[in-house]
Amino acid sequence: MIEFDLNTNDAEALLRHARSYIPKTGDIREDARLADALEDLAEAIERSLTPED
Numbered sequence: 001m002i003e004f005d006l007n008t009n010d011a012e013a014l015l016r017h018a019r020s021y022i023p024k025t026g027d028i029r030e031d032a033r034l035a036d037a038l039e040d041l042a043e044a045i046e047r048s049l050t051p052e053d
Contacts, residue, residue, distance in 0.1 A: 004048075008049065011045050011048065011049055012049070014041075014045060015042055015046065015049070018038045018039075018041045018042040018045065019038075019042050021038060022035075023038075
């Protein structure tokens with residue numbers, strides 16, 4: 001597990017980039033792995049931004 005200590009503005013900026021970046025390495029498998037990793041990152045950032053009840 002990786003932990004980040006980001007302020008809200010930085011987390012939101014990283015989230016926007018993770019959601020909008022489209023991998024184009026020229027290797028279909030690498031692009032798919034990177035897309036999956038970015039999706040996981042975006043989901044983790046969204047969870048961290050959502051207040052727990």
